Amino acid sequence: MEKQYKAIGEEAWKNNAEKINAELFIFTYGSLVVQLVKDYENYSAVNKQLDKMGYNIGVRMVDDMMARTSLERCTGFSATAEVIAKVGFKLFLNVIPTVANWSADAKEFSLILDDNPLNDFCELPPKAVADGLRYSNVLCGVIRGALEMMQMQTEVEYVRDVLCGDDVSEIRVKLLRMLDEEVPASDD
C-alpha cells in the first residue's frame, strides 16, 4: 500500500506538475516572510499569518492534488499521513518527509522533514529564534487546510525546526475530529 502511494506521487510529479525555478520560489517566499516580520513586528503574529496563508493555499491545493492523481478518499488516518508525505509533499515540493512518532490512539503523527526547499539560504536572526519564529509555518497551514477539505479537523504545528537550532524539522499533525457532511437545511 505504501509503495503504491509513492508510485502515485512520483508519477504525478513527473507528468502532471509544472516546474518553476526553485530560486525564484525560495526568494519569493523569503521576501514574503521578511515583509510580514517587518509589518507585524511580532513573531507569533507572523506565525499566525503564515498559517492562515497556508490554510488558504491548502483548501485549493487539495483539489488540485486530487484532480491530478487517481487517489480516492483515504480509508484511515494512517493512509492520510502516507498520502500527505508521499503524494502531497512530493508533488508540490519534491521532498518526501518521514511519517513517524504515531501516538498510541493513532490520532497524532509527525512529519520529519530532512530537506525543506523553503529553508534554503535562510538563516534566522538570533532574536527570531529566541521569539520562536517558525519560518516555514505556511506548511502547517497548508496541511490543516487540505485536511479540513477532506472533512478532518486538525491541529498542525512545528515542534522542531532546524532553523531554530534543532537537529531535524518536525511537524506534528493532530486529528481533532472528523467533520460530518453537512445536510441541507430543512424547510419550515
Added chain:
Amino acid sequence: MSSTYYFAIVGTNDSPLYETELGVQRDESKYLNQFIVHAALDLVDDAQFMSTACYLKTVDRYNDWNVSAYVTPSNIRLMLLHEAKADDAIRLFFTDCHELYLKTLLNPFYEPNTPIQSQAFDVKVNTLAKKYLF
C-alpha cells in the same frame, strides 16, 4: 610561520560590513588596521578602473603592511591587510569569501549593505583563512 591578517568587508558607502583579525591578536593594532584600510579605499577606487578583474592585488603599503583588495561587481570591497606576499593564496581566499558573501545575501533576513552578524559567516571566514593563509 605565524602572521597576522586583518580582513574587512566594506559596503558601498564606505562603512564596514564585517571585520576580523586572523592569526595572532594584537590589541594596539585594532584602530590602526581600520585606519590603514580606510586610507586604502581611495586607492582601490583608482585601481578598480585600471583593471577588469575583481582582484586588484596589492593596492597600498603602510610600514610592514600590504593592503590587498577585491571589488565585487556590486561595489562591495573585500580588504585584507597582510605582511607576507602571497598573491595566489589571497586571490583564492577572496574568491571564496566573495561566494560566502553572496550566500549571505541570499538569506532573506539579511539586508544588503548592513553589518553581517551571522556566527556561521564568522566561522566560515576563519575556516577559509586557515585553508589559504596559514
Added chain:
Amino acid sequence: MVVVYTIYIFDRHCECIFYTEWNRGRSPLSAERSAAAATVGGRSDGSKEPANTAHAVDGTGTHLSGDSQRPLVWPTTANSTANRVSLESPRNIAMEEEAKLVYGVAFSTRNIINKLNSKDGPQGGNPGGFMSFATNTYRLHYYESPTGVKFILTTDIAAVSMQPVLEMIYRNIYVEYVVKNPLFNVDPHTSSPIENDYFRAVLNNYIREISSTTTVA
C-alpha cells in the same frame, strides 16, 4: 449523440453554486428571462409560455437577442458578468426551490445507496457508487469530488454513463478555472457562487463538444 439538459454544482454546504441549462424546455430560469424580455420589448403577453427560450427571445426583444444564444446560468449576483436576467433582483425563488429539491433527491438517493451497500468504506463520500438514475424522459448523473463538491448532470435517457464526463468537468474545468482562480472564495465555511466567465465558456464548449459526438453515448 448526447443531449445535455442541465448541470448543477453543489458545494460542501449544500448550496447550488452553479447551474446552467441548454436544451431545457421550461424552467424557472427561462420563464424569468422571457418575462424580462417581454418587459424590455414593451409587451405584456407573458401568458404564452415559450417552448424554446431562444425562439421566444428572438421574437420579442432586440435587447436580449445577442444573449439568447448563450445558455442561461444561475445564480448570478448584482456584480456578476453573466448574462443577467434581471438587473435588480438576482434572486429567483423558484430556481432556489428547484435547486434545493434536486440536491435533496440526489443526496437522499446517495445516502440510501450507501446504506444498502454493506461494504465498509471511508466515511462520507460516495462509496456506494451512485452514478445515475433514469425516468422515462431524462437521466440524472451524479459525481462527487473527493472534497465533497457534487456535480449533477441531466441528459436524455440514451446517455448511459456520464461519469467520465463529470470527472473531466471536475478535474480539468472546475479545478482549473474555479479552484485555481484566486478570486474565487474556497473558504470551507461559506459558499459563494461561481461567477467566472472562463469557467462558463469552457464548460459550455465542452458540453457542445460532447453533444455533437456520438462516441460518449
